[in-house]
Each structure stands twice: as structure tokens, then as C-alpha cells.
Amino acid sequence: MNKKKVSLKDIAEKAQVSTALVSYVLNGKEKESRVGHEIAVKIKQIAKELNYQPNYLAKSLRSGKTQTIGLIIADISNPFFANIARIVEDEAKKNGYTVIIGSSDEKAEKSWDLITVFLNRQVDGFIIVSSENSEEQIEYLIEKNVAFVLLDRHFPDIPTHFVSLNSYKAAFDAGVHLIQSGYKNIGLIAYKSQLFHMQERIRGYRESLVENGISFHPAWLKEVGFDTIDEEIKVGIDEMLASAFPVDALIFATYRLAITGLKYINALGLKVPDDLAIVSFGQAEVFDLYYCPITYVLQPMEELGKTAVEILIHQLKEPHAEKRQILMEAQLMARDSSRPKAVIS
Amino acid sequence: MNKKKVSLKDIAEKAQVSTALVSYVLNGKEKESRVGHEIAVKIKQIAKELNYQPNYLAKSLRSGKTQTIGLIIADISNPFFANIARIVEDEAKKNGYTVIIGSSDEKAEKSWDLITVFLNRQVDGFIIVSSENSEEQIEYLIEKNVAFVLLDRHFPDIPTHFVSLNSYKAAFDAGVHLIQSGYKNIGLIAYKSQLFHMQERIRGYRESLVENGISFHPAWLKEVGFDTIDEEIKVGIDEMLASAFPVDALIFATYRLAITGLKYINALGLKVPDDLAIVSFGQAEVFDLYYCPITYVLQPMEELGKTAVEILIHQLKEPHAEKRQILMEAQLMARDSSRPKAVIS
DNA sequence: AATGTATGTTTAATCGATTAAACAAAAAAC
């Protein structure tokens, strides 16, 4: 990046005027600042000639605004978050913002790190997919008066803006759907996490059983650690199948759990849905291409992402507006993996 | 972001010294600048007390370095690029760089846009997955002396740093593999693009036929437009199957083509590999989970991404070092979708 | 005592833009 960049000063010199005039003209303030018409034309022309591009660092330093949003997600290589990221990117761009993305790997520590780095880079605000135990980070942002919106997950005890899914309802619907399709022993594989959305998925699942007169068996619920899902899912599925009440249907609480679980189910040679029906959260091409298309919980990704950006940008304009807390509804997309159970006659 | 941020000046005032001293101390230059030991300790302590965080805008404006890399890819929601992005993000972070990602959707125009925006934001350099007809952008960057590396694709006629795949070899291997597995009528679905890597894939495919004494039939090669792949792939596959020499195996030149193609193949009720064998570029969980695991061309993603970052950072230190041009080899992962053809006896 | 050398610290310019305020000249008002 050698060739001397063109600055306001260069234009000013060439036009024989002060930088102030150039700044006024190029910011469309000729009227308010009553710049002479001839000189304005001249300045514009020179700017074009030299292909002037303003230095946003300088602009930002002066204005205190960077027109940059920090997006913190769990992992950009996870299709769910990649999709969200794309939507956020596009929506932000439409509004003149640039997005910096960071992956936290569900680790509070990494997320802290990202917040610090992004703050040092003076992002105007954050869109955050929170990790477990990151409440203090949120409190910190609140205390420092930093604009942010929580996405996909939120902390019910902390008053913040957020956009997430009605996880309880979604899980409940998933359970009811399986029950109505004739499945009786329904398992759930979730993450071992105190995050609200995860707890809600578990609660929704259990409630769906209860409400339909099915008594829940502890062996049906497996909570696996983020970092050990490969092994734990195997053990979990083994135990579910070998339990006193072997499961005939399985709900996966996230995309990654589903992928990992399905691989193992394939390896076991189990047939979906005859041996095991499946419903999963998340969505991706895999679900379509699986030999038996997977029933999934359709999340309104586009709306989630767009709304998050919208709320954040609105917040940047009106810092003290009331907190917007949005729970969106998911839609169950019934496919072959949960088709009505074949009854043995 | 209200609460007044702590600046060097605040520390200076509290410590009753000039900002210069503070700057020296906090940058570990106490020795060179012979700052008094006591005062240094005091400054450090106050900085910690106030939780001082330097303003990178100011730093960058002064130094001309932002420690930021612009990453331009086709689409972050495509798993291939999302994976690359993650690797780049991690590697950059290790080196103290932050990454700004932009999706070009394979459009030269959008890519121009991103380059301009990122340059205005003073990124130190770029990692670019080029779109078709974006040569002038590359020339522009060269002319302006901007540091950059091309990733995954390159222009053979323009001398630049690049890291990409030996596409010719990979496609050739794919073809040979199918032939050796007993398939005779092998089709290729590629993008309609003059991009070198795509042309090389086509060339490699054709060469594999020629070298094995199979004469190529035009109906076997379908080049579909980026924006019309859904329809064109359907037509393409239909035509290949209905041609005078119906294909019994198909190579997909990218991940997205494969996904789209497989959906249609499923819809047609074709059995892989008995009705149609498959080999695909790209990689993703889908390939594992498909009822018949898909043979694919394994690209050394990790190395691609890391090397790109490494070359860029090295270039930032030594702008005039020789151009590094790296072609990495892919590895064919043979799976069931291309298992030896069952011979009709 | 006069001079030289360390040792500590401050001053002020700089990066590239923005913008309130000061200034100058021309036009309008009385």
C-alpha cells in the first residue's frame, strides 16, 4: 500500500483552498456552509480526478462512530451460524455498516476476548450469540453503555434487547408431532448447558410427553458436553436404545448434535424412521439429502438476522429506547424421518 | 457507549505526567526511553486501575497499520468458504490480526465494492477468492501496491501471490478413478466460467478420458450459470441421461453443484452408484451422511487457509519479496458412490 | 570550576478528517 494515498489536503492544495472547504463540499454541506458554486464544482472535479477515497479511520476517530458491527457467534463454520452471518452481513451493508465476525467456540473466555478486541477497534455495537456463563460480559456491556442485541439466545434475568426462538414451543411441537405419529418412547439429545434456550428445549420436550400422558424416563434425556459430543452421543444413543424403555424416536436439540448423531445411527445400521424416527433443530442441506429426509424445526433465520440488525441500528440512534425482546416462532417441517409409525399387526 | 472511555490523557493526568511517558511505558519502551522506574510502576498501576484500553483507531491512524485483513469470498453461507473463513480467522488472530469478511456472490461488481469499502477502512491487506472478470481489480491492487493473496483461484497471466488447488490433477484423478472402477460414460457438471480453476477441472476431466481411450461426447459436459444452477442442472442431467451415450457416472466440479445435482438425482429416484456413480469436489458433512457416502476430492483446507494468511503477513513485512505461487494437491477420498461397477453377467 | 554525559521528562508535530469560530470582502440597508 505504498503509492501515497490521496487525502483531503491533496485536493485542497490542488484546488488552492483550505481543507475545510473540501470537506464541506465532499460531504454535501455546500449549502449550509455557503461554499462558492464555482469552487465547489472545481473541488468535486478534482476529487473525482484523483479518485479520492476518504480515510475512515480518521473519520471515525473524529466522529466516534465506526459504522462497524461486531458479530460474535459460536462458530462460523457451522452452517447455522454461517447463514446467520450472511444475513447479518447483507443487512448491515444495506445500512452502511461493516461486520466483523468472531467465533467463540461456545467458550465464555474466547467471547470475552472478542468483545475486548472489538471494543478496542471501536465497533459501534454488537450482535451476540452468547456462550454459557457469559452473563458478566453482558453486564459489563450494559454498564459501559455499549449497544448490543442478543441473538438466538438470551438471559431471562438480564434485561437486554434480544431476538431468539421460542425454544420451548418448538421443542414441545416436535414432541407432540412424534407422539401423534405414533411414537411412544421419545428421546432428546441436548447440550449439557444452562443456557436458557437449551433448558427451554428440554422443558418443551418433557412437557410434550407429560401433556400426552407419557411418563418420562431419565434414560431418554442425554445432555452432552460441547467438547465431547462425539463420544458422548455414541454412549448416549447406546444407552437410550438399551434402556428398559428403548427409544423409537429421537429429537436433536441442534444441528451439530443431529449431524453427529446421524453419523452414528448410520454406523449402527439403524433405519430411519422404522428403527428410529428423527426430528432435529437447525436446518441444512443435509436434511434434504439424507436418504430419508429429516423432519426439522424451521427457524426464521432471515427474520432473526434482519431483526437483530434492525434493533441494533435503531438502538444506535436511540440509545435509551425500550428494550425490544422478541421470541420468534419456529415451524415444524414434517418429512419422512417422522412419518407415522408402521404398526405391527 | 456513553461512559467516557479512558484515554492516555486520563492516565497522564492522574499520574501527573505527560502522555508521552504513559505511551512509552504502556508500550514497553521504558528502557529505550529511560523512564523513571517509580513513575513507570505508577503508570502501569493506574492503567490497570482504570482498565485502560487503547483506541486502535488512533493507533492505526498514526501508524498506518490497522492489523486488519479483508477476506473476500464468494459466499460465507457456503460451507466450503465458511470453513476457509474459520481457518483464516483463527490463523489471523494468532498473529494479532482481525478479519473482515465480505461475500461477493461470484459477482465482480460486488467484489469491487468490497475492495473499495475495505480499502477505505484501511485494511492492511486482502485474501481474495476471485470472481470471474475481476482481473482489473487485481491489476488495480497491484498498481496501488496493496498487499494481497489470491485463494482457491488465480489468474495464470497475472503475477500474484496465490494459494490454490491443482484442479487439473484433481479432476484428472477423479476421472481416472471412475474409469478404473469400470465406468465408461462419465459426465462433468461445472460452472459456466472462464475462471482458471474451473477450466482446469474441465481440462483434467477430458484428459482423463482421452488418456484412457474413451472418446468424449459433448453431451457429457454441462456448464451451468451461477445464477441458474437449479434449472440448468436439471436440464443438464436429463440431457446427459437421454443422450446417445447415457452417462453412468457424474463428476461435480463444486460443492454447490453436487448438492443441487444430488437433490435432483434423488428426485428422479436414481440409485447411487448403480444407476449413477458420483464424485464431487468440495467436502461437507452431507457427503458422509448421504445414504451412499459420496466420493470426493479432499482439499487441504487447513493448509490452504493457513498458507494464505502466512503469505499475506509475510508480504506485509517484506513487500517486495518474490511472489509465492502455491498449487496444493487434492486427495481423492474413494467412498461407496464410486465403488466398482457391478457387471451384468 | 568548567565541561561532558547520563538520566528523566515535556513539548509539539503528526496521522486525516470535521467543524465551530474568526475573518474578510462584497452587497444591502438606512
Add this chain to the structure above:
DNA sequence: GTTTTTTGTTTAATCGATTAAACATACATT
């Protein structure tokens, strides 16, 4: 023909950090 107003332009401070150069002292040397 002054005074006032309008119009057009420049000056200079500012954002927050960095750093060469200037400036003070203290200490050492002869």
C-alpha cells in the same frame, strides 16, 4: 457614506495515540 448583513473562505482545535526533538537536571570527568 456609514453601518449592517450576507456571502465566501480560512484558522485552528479536536479525536487518541506515537515519537523525534527539546529541555532540564543530576552526576561524572578532567
